[in-house]
Amino acid sequence: MIREVDIIHTNPFARKIEYIEDSKSIGYLEYSLIYDRMEIDNFMVLEEYRNKGIGTKLLAHLISLAINYRVINITLEVRVSNEVAISLYKKFGFREVALRKYYYGDEDGILMEKQVM
Numbered sequence: 549m550i551r552e553v554d555i556i557h558t559n560p561f562a563r564k565i566e567y568i569e570d571s572k573s574i575g576y577l578e579y580s581l582i583y584d585r586m587e588i589d590n591f592m593v594l595e596e597y598r599n600k601g602i603g604t605k606l607l608a609h610l611i612s613l614a615i616n617y618r619v620i621n622i623t624l625e626v627r628v629s630n631e632v633a634i635s636l637y638k639k640f641g642f643r644e645v646a647l648r649k650y651y652y653g654d655e656d657g658i659l660m661e662k663q664v665m
């Protein structure tokens with residue numbers, strides 16, 4: 549089951565979707581919906597539940613929300629070494645648009661974008 553949460557107390561644009569199994573949150577995706585743009589801020593599945601398709605379900609749900617909200621694009625930054633996340637994003641049509649030097653301090657980040665509209 550996927551639950552949608554608004555995180556309005558800290559940032560009016562911030563929202564979250566959570567993957568719930570047996571009343572327990574085992575993964576989440578935090579994103580900002582800024583008018584007609586969407587940005588993925590955090591995306592995580594508990595280690596013991598990885599590689600079971602939960603990240604795929606969360607991303608698919610986010611993209612369906614993006615279509616409903618008629619957003620133009622979804623962007624995110626990912627560590628250059630994060631092959632799992634990069635391949636998952638590419639599966640959903642995200643492409644690498646820029647390299648952000650030392651974005652994580654110790655490592656470069658890749659800016660990825662998916663065109664929705």
Ligand SMILES: CC(C)(COP(=O)(O)OP(=O)(O)OC[C@H]1O[C@@H](n2cnc3c(N)ncnc32)[C@H](O)[C@@H]1OP(=O)(O)O)[C@@H](O)C(=O)NCCC(=O)NCCS
Nearest residue numbers: 591592593598599600601602603604625626631632633635
């Ligand atoms: C990224 C993350 C959310 C993915 O969640 P998940 O539930 O494991 O994702 P899924 O099971 O849907 O998909 C994982 C995919 O990675 C693939 N994969 C697994 N290990 C891999 C590896 N070493 N290299 C490349 N791909 C790999 C799997 O085969 C699967 O692809 P497929 O659907 O084509 O078979 C999870 O790994 C995570 O929490 N990582 C730590 C936090 C993180 O890096 N977040 C992203 C920040 S940008």
